[in-house]
Amino acid sequence: MSQKSAYNVAVVGATGAVGQKILELLQEKDFPINNLKLLSSKRSAGSKQLFKQEEIIVEEAVPESFEGIDIALFSAGGSVSKKLAQEAVKRGAVVIDNTSAFRMDESVPLVVPEVNKTDLQNHQGIIANPNCSTIQMVAALQPLKTAFGLKRIIVSTYQAVSGAGNEACNELANQSKAYLSGEEMEAQLLPVKGDEKHFPIAFNALPQIDVFQENGYTFEEMKMIEETKKIMHAPDLLVAATCVRLPFFTSHAESVYIEVENEDVTVEDIWKELQQAEGIVLQDDPKEQLYPTPLTAEGKQDVFVGRVRKDLDNKQGFHLWIVSDNLLKGAAWNTVQIAQELIQNNWLQR
Amino acid sequence: MSQKSAYNVAVVGATGAVGQKILELLQEKDFPINNLKLLSSKRSAGSKQLFKQEEIIVEEAVPESFEGIDIALFSAGGSVSKKLAQEAVKRGAVVIDNTSAFRMDESVPLVVPEVNKTDLQNHQGIIANPNCSTIQMVAALQPLKTAFGLKRIIVSTYQAVSGAGNEACNELANQSKAYLSGEEMEAQLLPVKGDEKHFPIAFNALPQIDVFQENGYTFEEMKMIEETKKIMHAPDLLVAATCVRLPFFTSHAESVYIEVENEDVTVEDIWKELQQAEGIVLQDDPKEQLYPTPLTAEGKQDVFVGRVRKDLDNKQGFHLWIVSDNLLKGAAWNTVQIAQELIQNNWLQR
Secondary structure, eight states: OOOOEEEEEEEEETTHHHHHHHHHHHHHTOOOEEEEEEEEOOTTTTOOOOOOOOTOOOOEOGGGHHHHHEEEEEEEEEEHHHHHHHHHTTOEEEEOOSSSSTTTTSOOOOOOOOHEEEEEOOOOOOEEEOOOOHHHHHHHHHHHHHOOOOOEEEEEEEEGGGHHHHHHHHHHHHHHHHHHOOOOOOOSSSOEEEESOOOOOOOOOOOOSBBBOSSSSHHHHHHHHHHHHTTTOTOEEEEEEEBBOOSSSOOOEEEEEEESOOOSOOOOHHHHHHHTTTTEOOBBBGGBOOOOOHHTTTTTEEEEEEEEEEESSTTTTEEEEEETTTTTTIIHHHHHHHHHHEEEEEEOOO | OOOOOOEEEEETTTSSSHHHHHHHHHHHTTTOOEEEEEOTTTTTTEEEEEEEEEEEEEEOOOOOOGGGEEEEESSOHHHHHHHHHHHHHHOOEEEEEOOSSTTTTTTOOOHHHHHHGGGGGGGGSSSEEEHHHHHHHHHHHHHHHHHHEEEEEEEEEEBBBGOOOOOHHHHHHHHHHHHTOOOOOSSSSSSTSSOOOOOOOOTTBEEEEOOSSTSSOOOHHHHHHHHHHHTTTOOOOTEEEEEOOOSSSSEEEEEEEEEOOOOOOOHHHHHHHHHHTTTTEEBGGGGTTOOHHHHHHTOOEEEEEEEEEEESOOEEEEEEEEOOOOIIIIIHHHHHHHHHHHTTOOOOOO
């Protein structure tokens, strides 16, 4: 594919929580679009979406949908990606996939542009967008890894329900209203749509995101552990994760403990690196009660970091609080960033 | 004081969130009460409380209130304890104090009965009840410390608003209703009543509980760190904490990473110790999606543990999820347990 001035773009899962944010960003960033195709499951096909004052009818995603498409942005669930991503590639499109379908494939770059954008050069048609909770963590930790070396990460997450889609947001709202009216809460979706049991999320905390693996960890926890090592090119980095779903709509927060390699790092050193880092906003002033929260991060593209503290016992240990909008940097914005990088660096062609 | 069959008991802060739970427990456990005096601030004095079908008028707490009292249970805030606890002791009462006023005093036992009840023997009139988030953690970890040795704790908390009192619960309910109706949320109390700025807690997470200390940690975090070492008699134990307030009413949850001393401990070994431990309920079966949550722990006196996993890199490392009702084991129930132990072991007298 030679360098073009505008591209034929397909958004698969255009009616979903992430798909909607992708459409907003493509408009906001004035992405160079020639023709935009909106695709979805059969169920959502036929609905209309407004894009730059033009009405676009959402079509059912089938292999032929990708004829003539240059860039296909997938966020319609792992099974759709497994079925259609290769079909898109076969027809000449470059796929940026938001699901976990291909992330750990050795031939698929897993990219957070601020961390490893040069991995994009090696794509073979499919590029994977990492898990939402992974993206914000590696974006905040990469500058510290570069400056001080990084030995270890132990993270406990505080994750919003929108990570489980629009239906989960409705469930939280409905359960909250029921609870506040003294009515029984109905749980039909969370913690995991396809799992056997469902529990209320309103005024509660569920220590299960995605299904359990044989080793007792959830898939979400294993995604954070494995994706972090792959994105950071650090197979020996020690990573541990506990992932928890909480009753807020947007933004994931993370309590992160790290151990750096240097022994003489101060909180001020960490601040300095974060202040200079691309895509990171430092919000850390205890005297002013300044720290990021899910509500203040909502709608913003940056990753916010606060509560930076040196461990009281381990001089290589630090604690951080990392917050970002899970639908933006955690999903749609990282996807659009990847597409922008492919174009800017002339990396679309294989 | 010689052994009696029934005691004159004063409850200071009787109208508060913890005071109310203490009254419920004194009834439920048929605590041997001769005369019950309910005390409060001037503002709440005059209100009536039902105790075993008898109406008791709440009186303003003054030094003379403690004449003839054997056991005084304080939960009216640190300033009240600092003003009146010694007055109660002077008049012959043993004080069990729920505030942070005396916890780190060397002469004051800080007690979780399942962990260090024999410390009660050394009291000099005042006994401190630990911080809510500390109690449930040490209760769950002490059996593991005894069996396998304990080197290190890194905890991230998920704390309910009731830890900040009834007013904070009202604030969460009101903000939630406002948000769901599309109205602006009013924040007048959380994260810390006496601090300068207030932020919405509904559909949010606030990484500040209690005021910030000079070292960048909050007082809640320092309480967890210092109290844990004191209760466990482990000055060299490495403890780190990050404390976060969340939008649920009751029960604190904790994501806890520990390192034990033994190298060959398995998840099954941990399960076995927890199953045999007093006051602990193991709820850990990933196949059945069984794990504790704030809602399922609410109203129960036990400490619930689930999500026990061996760290994937460190063979001495384990991850646990610990949940308990912050008003019961975290406050009122631990207080009443201490009073029971004092009586049963004839440790009231100094």
